[in-house]
Amino acid sequence: MKTLHALAAAAVLACALGSAQAQAVRPEVGKPLQQASDLLRAGKAKEALAKVREADAIGGKTGAEQIMIDRMRGAAAQRAGESGTAIQAFESLFPRVSGAEAAQVAEQLAFAYSQAKDWPRTSQWIQKAQAAGSHSAQLKQLQAYVQGQSGDYGAIARESAAAVSAAEQGGRRPDEGDLLRLADAQARTNNSAGQTATLEKLLAYYPKKEYWGIFLGRLPRKSGFSDRFALDVMRLKLATGNLSKTDDFMEMAQLAIQAGYPTEGKAIVDKGFAAGALGTGPEADRHKRLRDLAVQREADAKASIEQRATEAAALKDGNDLITLGYAYVTMGQADKGIPMIEQGIAKGGLKRPEDAKLRLGMAMLQSGKGKAKAVQTLRSVQGNDGSSDLGRLWALYANHAG
Template sequence: MTQFRFAHIGLLLAAIGLNTVPALFGAVPAAYAAGEQQTLRPEVGKPLQAAGELMKAHKYKEALAKVRETDAIGGKTPQETYTIERMRASIAAAAGDTAVAIKSFEYLLDSGKLAPAEQTKFTSALGAMYYQQKDYPKAISTWQRYFKEGGDDPKIRTLLNQTYYLAGDYPAAQKAIAGEVAAEEKAGQAPSEEQLQLLANIALKQNDKAAYVQSIEKLVAYYPKKEYWADLINRVQGKPGFSDRLTLDVYRLKMAIGQMKDANDYMEMAQLALQAGFPAEAVKVMEAGYKAGALGNGAEAERQKRLRDLANKQAADDQKTMAQGEAEAQKAKDGTALVNLGYAYVTAGQADKGLALMDQGIKKGNLKRPDDAKLHYGVAQLQAGKKSEGVQTLKSVQGNDGTADLARYWILQSNSKTS
């Protein structure tokens, strides 16, 4: 199971401005000195002026204490209360006293005195403070208000979606993120890795295996990291109805994306290729294993050498009989033998001849496993450098036994570079 992380909350909060909340208020002390002095009584104005000076000196604890002196003053006008709370919010936010800042922000947002642009910024910052306090329901309602009032910062949208998840509202999170991903893809844009990771997390929480695999497929498509590929391959092999006869096909995909892990992988794939009648493929697998340093050493070195020698011998013998095999395949009532022989030619380095035989076999029909034939034909076309033809062939694979899944993953592989 792939482990996912959220987008870094500190970076997102910094990006929306919470870490510089005092800037939202402008130069509050200067504003007081320039104009507020005319609307505030001295008993209110003096402690606020002192608080402003202390704030400039970064003495936030003392500044807050000065603001609190105004709490005991009776008969404050609405303008005085507004100015006090604006000063308190600025200082508390700068001091990191989130609980105090939240109360002041709530008052200011409900005061009706903020300009529309300020209202939006204050709302986004208040939502972030609720998030920091892990008050997720209030963070959600505040950010919903932000978007309702015209906010459009995508970073806030990311935080809101994460908060749905953290609050346990998985359906809302899934609906919101899936909608964003669909819109981005329609516009020709790549969804962010964090969006797709969150969708995968949500699917896991809801035990929705189909949605999880769909999310991993998108991660592989846009961010083809080895860990995503490994998760995807493991999932398809464990899928109900997946046929064991496709094990060699799984190994072929693993070879193509660099997922062969150890000597056992190379040995098993080579043995399966020999059993399937593709000795030239077995030779390539063994050579790849030796080149990777997975084979040729340790206690199993001699056994590995014997398999290598066997593959080379059978490949040489195969070359001598392929022409005869072609004549027999042409006489067969179905196209299975032609498809298999064609793939053998492709693995032996004769792509054009092999692809022609495979095409002939598929057109001949009466195939025992038509989806297997189309899967192998599409893979062979990709291996021969015929990407567009290969993709079209693979798109026609419809089997529900794992063939269609593997075909889809080969298409993903053809469009990506594993990192």
């Protein structure tokens, strides 16, 4: 709230100072107002307020002079933390201004009443400011704060969702704050599905490491999400910089080796050692044994993969071709692996056709060629067991990875 008040006070200060310079006043009124202006610029709000009182004590003031005095009084009082004085000044000023200034004064009244913790009047002036045309970011933040104070998270969700929808329909990127407020309100109203969708929008528009971490931490708990995708979730964590714990490196390497991708497992172990997550502490010997295992399994896999590929090609279904094709990709041989995966898909008889499309899209990404086709393939992945979620997420990652 302090940040909101500072932003609002700065805005009204700029308005007050600009107005003081724009209109001619009598010297006996203008001189103390100019001094108040200088003091406000110097951050001396209480001294500025004293100068405003000096100007207000002059007799025979014109209507224009009184307006300027009230502007400066409101700005100085708000900066000085004297919300009652600010409220009095702005409420006196509001009926005598119009247009953009009326919207700004109403906004300042909303902030002044929030400083006084008068939430009903804060809400009233927020509505008046909006009706007068104010749609500033700080006013939106204040509105969300006030609604939160009252526990009206349903209203926050509705208004934030409307703002996000309006931005998207207008071809604009939604405001990050609107998305965060929407996600928070959805969490507080137990709208888990809605929150997941909003978090995915955050990944699409603001692909920050922390947002990826939050989303991927929730993904395995999604209803119907299959345990067989544990390695895939960790692959995304690694790609987005969210894999750093010793246990995570160990688990991911073991899962990769068990899935038939020992080269990938060795690469993960190597990254763990390079990051200092493996090879140190009381478990250092265990980490080294895992590395030795990965090295041996990789050597065995490379020695036998061509024979296994020949055998897979002779089978009626394409399941083994897909596994071995992706293994080739992890070995840095995408030119062999991708056609093999495509051959497996064409052959058919697949246990999990959507998993095969997921592997194909991921292989295309790893090859560094045909990004557009990779994204198209990933977005085509269907299924309610987690495969489609992973396809969309890899497509999002690809679009921001360059």
